[in-house]
Amino acid sequence: MSTDRYRDLRPGCWLCTALGGATTRTPADPLCAKLCGGDMTLTPEPLAPLLWLLRLLLTPLRRLLRPCVHQCVLVGLPYSHFVEIARWSLALSGRRFTEVKMPIGPAVVVAAVYRLLFRGGLSSSSSFPGDPDLLSKPARRRDFVLHFGGLRRLSSVPLIVFEDRVIPDSWSAITFAGLAVDAETMVRLDKVVGPRVRQLAYFYIFEENMELYEKVQSCSPMMMRLFRLNEWLFDTTKLMRRMMDMSNETVKAAEDVIFAEFDRVGSLLERHAYLGDGTGGDAFGGADLAFSALVGWLLLPPNFHAGAVNVPEVDEMPSNCQRLLRQLRDTRAGKHVVHCYQKYRVPAHGFGELRPEDYRST
Numbered sequence: 634m635s636t637d638r639y640r641d642l643r644p645g646c647w648l649c650t651a652l653g654g655a656t657t658r659t660p661a662d663p664l665c666a667k668l669c670g671g672d673m674t675l676t677p678e679p680l681a682p683l684l685w686l687l688r689l690l691l692t693p694l695r696r697l698l699r700p701c702v703h704q705c706v707l708v709g710l711p712y713s714h715f716v717e718i719a720r721w722s723l724a725l726s727g728r729r730f731t732e733v734k735m736p737i738g739p740a741v742v743v744a745a746v747y748r749l750l751f752r753g754g755l756s757s758s759s760s761f762p763g764d765p766d767l768l769s770k771p772a773r774r775r776d777f778v779l780h781f782g783g784l785r786r787l788s789s790v791p792l793i794v795f796e797d798r799v800i801p802d803s804w805s806a807i808t809f810a811g812l813a814v815d816a817e818t819m820v821r822l823d824k825v826v827g828p829r830v831r832q833l834a835y836f837y838i839f840e841e842n843m844e845l846y847e848k849v850q851s852c853s854p855m856m857m858r859l860f861r862l863n864e865w866l867f868d869t870t871k872l873m874r875r876m877m878d879m880s881n882e883t884v885k886a887a888e889d890v891i892f893a894e895f896d897r898v899g900s901l902l903e904r905h906a907y908l909g910d911g912t913g914g915d916a917f918g919g920a921d922l923a924f925s926a927l928v929g930w931l932l933l934p935p936n937f938h939a940g941a942v943n944v945p946e947v948d949e950m951p952s953n954c955q956r957l958l959r960q961l962r963d964t965r966a967g968k969h970v971v972h973c974y975q976k977y978r979v980p981a982h983g984f985g986e987l988r989p990e991d992y993r994s995t
């Protein structure tokens with residue numbers, strides 16, 4: 634097993650832990666590295682042998698789904714801000730990729746299938762919608778979807794599938810692009826900023842402009858039929874309100890959190906030109922990319938999603954989003970996001986203009 638593979642090991646893999654304690658990214662046990670390579674984070678223990686069997690039986694399906702046109706496949710919900718982190722990272726890395734664009738609902742199933750079939754797909758331990766840590770109150774008994782935390786994570790996007798490995802979340806995608814985010818910043822962006830932005834944007838869109846919700850899905854007509862069928866069968870929007878803890882109070886609190894975060898980032902930028910890895914730096918870094926992408930829906934910066942999504946005009950956004958946009962664009966952090974998008978958001982498959990050596994030293 635190559636040392637490259639070891640770098641992908643994640644804390645929390647039950648098999649690694651059982652075999653000798655790989656709770657860090659360094660494999661403690663060669664047997665664990667051989668058996669799962671840190672891949673079992675998401676697998677409920679009794680299901681692990683079944684998973685191996687499933688992968689074996691479904692080899693033909695895996696062959697069908699593996700990347701064939703380009704080197705890798707980006708699986709996601711096109712407009713997701715976490716997917717935008719992965720897409721931007723891939724663009725910076727210069728890798729050509731095929732994007733599997735699925736609307737909300739069907740995306741959950743497709744992501745789970747890819748994660749189950751490809752080795753490494755189950756190694757993520759980062760946040761997901763419905764994560765118990767992100768809810769203001771414990772889930773009620775009848776909110777059954779929220780009781781399956783580990784399994785819900787199975788359907789989280791983005792993930793990037795290569796022939797021989799999977800990049801299981803947006804944070805590993807940033808690392809793949811050669812950028813870094815320090816641990817504390819990553820947790821804050823992953824568990825606070827990203828989820829709060831999502832809560833705000835969905836809440837205001839559901840309240841005011843359901844057509845916009847359809848428009849931003851940015852999927853083929855066939856997929857949109859599936860999206861509507863799914864909505865009709867399962868009332869997904871209602872489910873999402875519960876999974877993303879949306880209420881007048883939580884949304885008001887989310888606005889406060891976002892303003893505080895913009896202040897924090899703004900004061901870091903008074904002392905440094907860039908966020909760098911999150912502690913401040915003189916070159917564009919992983920935290921600049923992640924923060925810009927995660928708050929993108931509140932600012933609609935130029936090049937947001939680089940053409941992969943039907944990004945609305947400002948005046949198509951719900952009135953509360955327009956209010957936030959006006960307030961946040963005026964801040965130092967808001968201006969920094971616009972600058973990062975203008976200067977560093979290369980288009981997908983963006984060979985050419987910027988190479989890693991350029992953006993690291995700018």
Ligand SMILES: N[C@@H](CCC(=O)N[C@@H](CS)C(=O)NCC(=O)O)C(=O)O
Nearest residue numbers: 713715759760761788789790802803
């Ligand atoms: N912490 C994850 C983010 C995962 C996440 O929250 N993704 C959302 C999209 S914004 C998702 O998977 N939604 C689909 C679902 O609910 O299963 C990462 O960094 O990749």
